[in-house]
Amino acid sequence: MSWVLANLEQIWSLTVAHVLLSIAPIVLGFVLAVPIGWFAYRYSISRGVVLTVCGLLYTIPSLALIVAMPTILGTKILDPLNLIVTLTLYAIALMVRTATDAFDAVSKDVLQSSTAVGFGPWRRFWQVELPLAGPVLLAGLRVVSTSTVSLVTLGALVGMSGLGYLFTNGYQRNFPTEILTGIVGTVLIAVVFDLILFFIGRMLLPWARVDDATRRTAGSARVKAVTA
Amino acid sequence: MNLFADAFAWIFDPTHWAGPDGIPTRLAEHLAYTAITVVIATVIAVALGLYIGHTGRFRGFAVGVTGALRALPTLGLLVYLAVLFGLGIRFALLPTIIVLVVLAIPPLLAGSYSGVQSVDGRTVDAARSMGMTEWQILWKVEVPLAFPLILGGIRSAVLQVVATATVAAYISLGGLGRYIIDALPVRDYTKVLVGALLVTVLALVLDGILIICQRLTVPAGVRAIRNSPAQRSTPKSAHAASASA
Amino acid sequence: EDDSAGSDSETVSIGAAGFAESEIIAQIYAQALEANDITVDFKGQIGQRDVYIEALNDGSIDLIPDYSGNLLQFFDDSADAKSSEEVFAALQDAVPDGLEVLDQSEAEDKDSYNVTKEFSETNGVTSLADLAGIDVPLIVGGNPELAERPYGPKGLTEVYGVDASRISFVPVSDSGGPLTTGALLDGTVNIADIFSTTPSIEENGFVTLEDPENLILPQNVLPLINSDKASDKVKEVLNAISAELTTEDLIELNARNQGDEKAEPEALAKDWLADKDLF
Amino acid sequence: MITFDGVSKRFPDGTLAVDNFSITIPSRTTTVFVGSSGSGKTTLLRMINRMVDPTGGTIRIDDDDISTLEPVALRRRIGYVMQNSGLLPHRTVVDNVATVPLLSGVKKREAREAALALMDTVGLDRALADRYPSQLSGGQQQRVGVARGLAINPNILLMDEPFGAVDPLVRSELQQELLRIQQDLAKTIVFVTHDIDEAFLLGDQVVILKTGGRIAQVGTPAEILANPADDFVDTFIGAERGRRALSIRTVDGKEVVVDGTGRLAGILRSPASESSRPA
Amino acid sequence: MITFDGVSKRFPDGTLAVDNFSITIPSRTTTVFVGSSGSGKTTLLRMINRMVDPTGGTIRIDDDDISTLEPVALRRRIGYVMQNSGLLPHRTVVDNVATVPLLSGVKKREAREAALALMDTVGLDRALADRYPSQLSGGQQQRVGVARGLAINPNILLMDEPFGAVDPLVRSELQQELLRIQQDLAKTIVFVTHDIDEAFLLGDQVVILKTGGRIAQVGTPAEILANPADDFVDTFIGAERGRRALSIRTVDGKEVVVDGTGRLAGILRSPASESSRPA
Numbered sequence A: 001m002s003w004v005l006a007n008l009e010q011i012w013s014l015t016v017a018h019v020l021l022s023i024a025p026i027v028l029g030f031v032l033a034v035p036i037g038w039f040a041y042r043y044s045i046s047r048g049v050v051l052t053v054c055g056l057l058y059t060i061p062s063l064a065l066i067v068a069m070p071t072i073l074g075t076k077i078l079d080p081l082n083l084i085v086t087l088t089l090y091a092i093a094l095m096v097r098t099a100t101d102a103f104d105a106v107s108k109d110v111l112q113s114s115t116a117v118g119f120g121p122w123r124r125f126w127q128v129e130l131p132l133a134g135p136v137l138l139a140g141l142r143v144v145s146t147s148t149v150s151l152v153t154l155g156a157l158v159g160m161s162g163l164g165y166l167f168t169n170g171y172q173r174n175f176p177t178e179i180l181t182g183i184v185g186t187v188l189i190a191v192v193f194d195l196i197l198f199f200i201g202r203m204l205l206p207w208a209r210v211d212d213a214t215r216r217t218a219g220s221a222r223v224k225a226v227t228a
Numbered sequence B: 001m002n003l004f005a006d007a008f009a010w011i012f013d014p015t016h017w018a019g020p021d022g023i024p025t026r027l028a029e030h031l032a033y034t035a036i037t038v039v040i041a042t043v044i045a046v047a048l049g050l051y052i053g054h055t056g057r058f059r060g061f062a063v064g065v066t067g068a069l070r071a072l073p074t075l076g077l078l079v080y081l082a083v084l085f086g087l088g089i090r091f092a093l094l095p096t097i098i099v100l101v102v103l104a105i106p107p108l109l110a111g112s113y114s115g116v117q118s119v120d121g122r123t124v125d126a127a128r129s130m131g132m133t134e135w136q137i138l139w140k141v142e143v144p145l146a147f148p149l150i151l152g153g154i155r156s157a158v159l160q161v162v163a164t165a166t167v168a169a170y171i172s173l174g175g176l177g178r179y180i181i182d183a184l185p186v187r188d189y190t191k192v193l194v195g196a197l198l199v200t201v202l203a204l205v206l207d208g209i210l211i212i213c214q215r216l217t218v219p220a221g222v223r224a225i226r227n228s229p230a231q232r233s234t235p236k237s238a239h240a241a242s243a244s245a
Numbered sequence C: 001e002d003d004s005a006g007s008d009s010e011t012v013s014i015g016a017a018g019f020a021e022s023e024i025i026a027q028i029y030a031q032a033l034e035a036n037d038i039t040v041d042f043k044g045q046i047g048q049r050d051v052y053i054e055a056l057n058d059g060s061i062d063l064i065p066d067y068s069g070n071l072l073q074f075f076d077d078s079a080d081a082k083s084s085e086e087v088f089a090a091l092q093d094a095v096p097d098g099l100e101v102l103d104q105s106e107a108e109d110k111d112s113y114n115v116t117k118e119f120s121e122t123n124g125v126t127s128l129a130d131l132a133g134i135d136v137p138l139i140v141g142g143n144p145e146l147a148e149r150p151y152g153p154k155g156l157t158e159v160y161g162v163d164a165s166r167i168s169f170v171p172v173s174d175s176g177g178p179l180t181t182g183a184l185l186d187g188t189v190n191i192a193d194i195f196s197t198t199p200s201i202e203e204n205g206f207v208t209l210e211d212p213e214n215l216i217l218p219q220n221v222l223p224l225i226n227s228d229k230a231s232d233k234v235k236e237v238l239n240a241i242s243a244e245l246t247t248e249d250l251i252e253l254n255a256r257n258q259g260d261e262k263a264e265p266e267a268l269a270k271d272w273l274a275d276k277d278l279f
Numbered sequence D, E: 001m002i003t004f005d006g007v008s009k010r011f012p013d014g015t016l017a018v019d020n021f022s023i024t025i026p027s028r029t030t031t032v033f034v035g036s037s038g039s040g041k042t043t044l045l046r047m048i049n050r051m052v053d054p055t056g057g058t059i060r061i062d063d064d065d066i067s068t069l070e071p072v073a074l075r076r077r078i079g080y081v082m083q084n085s086g087l088l089p090h091r092t093v094v095d096n097v098a099t100v101p102l103l104s105g106v107k108k109r110e111a112r113e114a115a116l117a118l119m120d121t122v123g124l125d126r127a128l129a130d131r132y133p134s135q136l137s138g139g140q141q142q143r144v145g146v147a148r149g150l151a152i153n154p155n156i157l158l159m160d161e162p163f164g165a166v167d168p169l170v171r172s173e174l175q176q177e178l179l180r181i182q183q184d185l186a187k188t189i190v191f192v193t194h195d196i197d198e199a200f201l202l203g204d205q206v207v208i209l210k211t212g213g214r215i216a217q218v219g220t221p222a223e224i225l226a227n228p229a230d231d232f233v234d235t236f237i238g239a240e241r242g243r244r245a246l247s248i249r250t251v252d253g254k255e256v257v258v259d260g261t262g263r264l265a266g267i268l269r270s271p272a273s274e275s276s277r278p279a
């Protein structure tokens, strides 16, 4: 504990670095995965391929992908982009499947009826499909957020400082307190992110809460989001 | 793509197929870590998941636990346990397995409790009103119907464990991670790629096997439901769902 | 190549390798340069030499503390320099264009092969030269990359004639840290590569095997720097540090970092600079 | 005979679903509980097989207080059919029908034989025996549900809106089938519906319920229709009232009967061909 | 007026859902398509607002060939109500009702006002305006569906089994409500159901369909009931036949009418009080 107090400043700056490294992959992963997921949902031929590729991506050991990045991207070796791109890829891999399920879960009746009352395809997507896929998308995003925050620690193995630094450093010094600090810090960031997403969800999807209460939402898709 | 050519050359070089650092040994080690982990995690998580799913009790707890476990950084936990136990590398297997079990529990737990909860409440109700005991309801109704989802959980768990078991090498165990961790400090990309390729192939093969199991174990009647388009759109009330809520 | 970290020529981006000592020395460099109004940018825990040299080449960092012998071998693995001076001289030639090394310090920290006191006594081993003569399987523990290094197991065979079939290697990714020490203590390995300035050698009474053939080259600490950044002012500051840094300093700094105090590199660097009355 | 004696049920959340309900359900006839949604019909029905335990009062089956009976055993001797058939989706039709006998230890072969015979009873083609429920139409599923309810040859059959989910044509067919079966088997049937039409068709005794399981009127269909006990009953059968206030018109040379809403009710036959109602 | 002229629809998978269908649907009356499942009712209905495009033949609305009209614009001027109300679950009741006007560019405030007025029309309490659909009962949801269908004040209202999913009491209420609304508004309603009872109640013109959208009989309810065109129609209204073959009995001193199944159909009023059906 005294070590923590003595090093608050360093821990804080690592925390900030960690947060900064986490945000981009989460946001980018989400923004990219939704259209891909929609595509896979819409065009069933592409579905198998897209989902398989995502499954494949997810099996590549993260470390290998991070170190391979400079070769693939032509980035500098310590460029945070390496980590960000890697984690974005994982986020996409996780999120695409959920996004597909999310669109799947939107009631076909509602879609039919919105077409019937005169929504064009574009409006229908923005005003009906996307918001209705919202709850499942959000559930998936929360999983992605948590796992990304946790994966950022791997950056420490390749010189990207975040709270993972405390792991490698504490390991070399045989210093459990330092490692534990890193673990707790990581979990805290994940929790804070999760809460933020939860409240964003409440704000953007007020009807989902009502729906939850009446147990009507497409639960099974959300299960998949969570078991993924 | 030259890198890939090199990696394949490396893999197909017969000298890499023998000895303690040979591909068969590493594969076997990797499989062993995976198997031990998945078995332990399955026993813990599925038992817990079935209990929670059947009774509906402690669901909040399960949701919290899965979330929290997911947030635990694997690497951190690994080195923490390695250092904390002070066991040196002789018992490196213990922290490694613990960490991998922690990793495998969330999908398994979520799969099994949401699997049970996704079983139509009316079916369970009917089973009970026919005079099935709770135990019979669990084993004759809920488990068979939840099985595809439980296996789905096992699939995710296996994928994650296979991909992550590479970290075992960080605390000097074997497995395919050895190729990656050894090659990392010297930037031997070919070998890193070899490790990654082997892990990916292993994951795919295992996943393929599990997919086949999943197909085979979907109760025939449930398969019929899936195939009848009329029913496909009816979402089950798998409210376990709000798992993340 | 545009150098993102140093578009302002007075900003020096300092890196540290993936272990504590490197970080402490890098912190000393950084604080000293800052005290002389040079803006610095610190990037810790980059990894091993292969990584940070690449980082120097691609401009991610400009300056890093390094060790003369290994650095020479990295750039020229056929070099046959042996003494500290020879190595330094050879190194100055071997360093590729765009990089340069500044004055080397007296402080040295090198890989060293250690055995337990018990092993040493039972087998009568005090030097690497004794290894070829004993009939015990040798299990060497060290960082994974040691397996590839000329002074690793290969070197034992080539230089000291130890039968390769008798040597096995156990990789431990903690740079001679607690796991390596633990492995030596519990017999998982019987020879461990531990950096010579590591406090645990003394704490556990390990016997560091002598190296009469200079398999392991002298490893004086010196700054490796991007020539563009090696302004007179920078050189002056870094050379002043090298003039003061000793092996004993390193041992003490490491002990404070890894022992009960768990002092952080930043604080250690500050103390050292104050101690030496520099800047 | 089933007797409810001052039975109440308050759910843990405070809802008083049934309030001091007393009635006698005679053996070997059909008693229908009818009332709108939430009036406590299901709760009453489920108290008979102890799926719900009353919070007050006693329920007796042939003088046994059911609270002294073991629930699982009790349920195995009472048939239960519910709206969504509640079939086990992972078992074939014949296995579904045979479930309860198998649970009670009947030999597999025997149970299967009996199940096939029951399929005949409820008018299901034996060819469907090896299908899964999802491969049947809604009406067929309900027939399987009825067969399952009869599988243990129970004296009592509880039916909770068994035909509520099937389309009107099929529903009508199932109702006729049930009348036929009941004529043959003469079980004690307790039937729940919110369709007053169905209640009047099937019930020997009809119990009209208000919220809280309060009895508005008990009687045979003709009694209730001829003399509604109060305004509630009057309103409740109100939707029927219009339709049941008939008058005669002539269309296309035939005498047709129209109801109070002006809708065609039917065509008048000569009084000679009058058929008398069973029971 | 809507005219179908030799319209066919073959789905890409080869199903011939509608085969050479011709009919005229007069304006300002209700035409009901009735037929069992799969007879092509929904397909016919959806061809009117181009949710499905015919593979042969022409459909005209007041002499405009609809295949020349822009589908989205067409849909915005035709009301559509379906079984599962198809409400947008993420919008409140009033927003749901106002959806189409808003799409067509009506001002928000105005659309809301109009929506509230429509809620009155369909008998929904304005207090429900800010609820979400999931917070309403099934019957209320259907009312919202009807209100939404009326929101653009369309000449044509298409209704696809709008009351199929609500319970019989509520269904009966909704049917009465629809009759009332139609009396006031006199839209051209095309109504789909498989409930012959509902068809006879609501339809000015009833179209009985066989598989493939083949017309078995077209006529007013009385015409069909009095003279079924063929055996198919006879069987189709068969379940009704028994119920509509009425005869007179005396119970408790009152003249009651019983149907062919022996069930009580109603009580006979004096012919004087005969009410005439709004046509």
Ligand SMILES: Nc1ncnc2c1ncn2[C@@H]1O[C@H](COP(=O)(O)OP(=O)(O)OP(=O)(O)O)[C@@H](O)[C@H]1O
Binding pocket: D011, D012, D013, D015, D016, D017, D035, D036, D037, D038, D039, D040, D041, D042, D043, D044, D194
């Ligand atoms: N498990 C429960 N917990 C709390 N309240 C309950 C429970 N089950 C039923 N209720 C309440 O008890 C009342 C009676 O419910 P019940 O299901 O018996 O009605 P019902 O007449 O069968 O209605 P329906 O026609 O809709 O099936 C309702 O107000 C209902 O909300």
Ligand SMILES: Nc1ncnc2c1ncn2[C@@H]1O[C@H](COP(=O)(O)OP(=O)(O)OP(=O)(O)O)[C@@H](O)[C@H]1O
Binding pocket: E011, E012, E013, E015, E016, E017, E035, E036, E037, E038, E039, E040, E041, E042, E043, E044, E194
């Ligand atoms: N999109 C489609 N693709 C292929 N076949 C279809 C499609 N839509 C409907 N059909 C088929 O066309 C026929 C008529 O279907 P339709 O939905 O019009 O019947 P319906 O009379 O409305 O039946 P229901 O009463 O069940 O709603 C059926 O055989 C149906 O399976």
Ligand SMILES: [Mg+2]
Binding pocket: D041, D042, D043, D160
């Ligand atoms: Mg009920």
Ligand SMILES: [Mg+2]
Binding pocket: E041, E042, E043, E160
């Ligand atoms: Mg239809």
